[in-house]
Amino acid sequence: MKIYGYLLIILFQIVYGFIMATDAVNTSIAILIKVDQSGEGDYGKIQDAIDAVPSNNSELVFIWVESGTYREKIVVPADKPFITLSGTHASNTVITWNDDGDIYESPIVSILASDFVGRFLTIQNTFGSSGKAVALRVSGDRAAFYGCSISSYQDTLLDDLGRHYYSNCYIEGATDFICGNAASLYERCHIHSVSESIGAITAQQRESPSEDTGYTFLGCKITGVGTALLGRPWGTYSRVVFALTYMPSAILPQGWDDWGDQSKQSTAYYGEYKNYGPGANRAKRVRWSRSLSSDEVSPFLTKDMIGGRGWLRPVPTHFKRASTIISVNADGNK
Template identity: 40%
Template sequence: MGSKKTCLAVLIVVLAVFSSTNFMVPVLLSSLRDLSLDAELFTCLSSGLSPLFGWHLGCHHHRHRHKHPDDSQRTVSICDNFPPDIPPPETNTTVTLCVDRNGCCNFTTVQAAVDAAGNFSQKRTVIWINSGIYYEKVTILRTRPNITFQGQGYLSTAIAWNGTASSSGGTFYSGSVQVFSNNFMARNISFMNIAPIPNPGDVGGQAVAIRISGDQASFWGCGFFGAQDTLHDDRGRHYFRDCYIQGSIDFIFGDARSLYENCQLISIAAPVPPGQKVINGAVTAHGRASKDENTGFAFMNASIGGTGRIWLGRAWRPFSRVVFAFTTMTDIIAPEGWNDFNDATRDQTIFYGEYNCSGAGANMSLRAPYVQRLNDTQALPFLNISFIDGDQWL
């Protein structure tokens, strides 16, 4: 498509994600400048984004080669400052593959590096991903276990796509990244779905940033950006630490057994005028379907903030199980706290508990009658990595 049409398309998806939170925009704008965009497109993007968020890029952009100011005979490559020790040599336990969109190492796309990992390899394949936004859909098949995504900071490295339930054949298939293998790990990277933010009740607007369907996955210092159904914590045992998770409706959902420690949970649901009791979001929608399933979400030392008037969770399936412990909650949490998916028969089977939480949203005096104020004994199984058998694999 022409530069102006491309510019408009990019602006639309960028604004869809960053209309409510813009702290990653400087990174995005810097990333755009590093791409090999034609001058008309870059000028359009920078002029369209910079006034909105208060940053100025200027109208020039990087070329792969340019003249050195002090030596007209010397050419300088964009790769000159690339870390000299990346990728490190292969060892008996690890092999490192390198991804850089400017072509400074083995691969320019994340999917190409994933495809190069060995089938059922017993070594850990570390995919080192340089700073930038990698606009692609990435799938890790179950035949490729023991993969690590190593980014350069969740505000610097991101994988983004714009799939929706409508465009992908269902919510479960809309993920920008889909992980079906075991022993996946991610550090210092963001997963984004930049599809337009749907209104509550919209059909087909669900848009997953990542789907995690393998066992023993862990995420350290990662970001998850989307709106409805951001993080599909599908199945298996998973661990999240020091992560930033953003969304609006059911933005952490699935039937996994997962522990979230020291994570920020940020609602981008539309602000609700004072005095109105409308609900326009929910943090969790856990999908435990029977009492025999050992699944659930446990949140330790989390913080919940942002906008809207939301629930901590709603019972997607009848035996939904979620616990919040030592969590700070702002007043965006509705007084009743939780929802049984408007099915009173689930009140006897769901397990929703709170333990030693604080903040204006943690007042339990008006909580729904099925919500449990946990005592020390009830809370203990959810308070450490033993909840996910982490002492065996983490």
């Protein structure tokens, strides 16, 4: 059956999803739902598969999305936790639409539930450069994304609320294209600025020193077609750290901007640690940004900053369809 081939692909991709999982559910078994536009799956649309998950769900649900271009807006409601949405590869599993306006209404994909996992998907808002157009909104706690491509122009990724992890993702935009007040770790991600003039990669929204939020970019790569700032403070206590990250000449020498409010220079926390490339030179950085020591940066360099060791989970090894349980071992044998 074709399903066995799909499960083998998942196992080969397991390097993207690892670490200890939450004890709230049995993380080795998941209910499998297949989405296929050809009519060979359980549903032809992704939202229909999500709608089929019961409210207050307490089991892992693995929604397998067959390759194709899905022209729909998607919402994972707050009362539907423990969903994984997975394609085979971001290049051939595309969720696309175009919308603009309010940043909470325009997203093509909105994750409001906790314990969500997104894998190998392209999520794009094709509205263009004339307004706010969010591709992905993440407002649930304990959300992880592996090998995803997320693209728009302004406010591409509304990394809104909760603790989040992004691994090996591609994120593209121009203006404040990673924004919000989540506590997030971006690890080995490719950040691409398409701004032709002065863009801004981050607009982190931390409002109080008591909030344990902020963005860390660890071992990432930045590219750009014009010039861009590393960030500017949406919130008074905005917090962003770049560590061990490649920075091209597209990064402006000053690095950061106070968004026209000098009072934020004393409250924003913008740190850099052992970055490299022509844009990493700190000689002309704004004086209120920080060159972090190894001791200062250490809390930002592990998944402990998002409590990830307690909730990041591996790919399930057993899948249920109706009353049947399919077991797949690491060597591919059933």
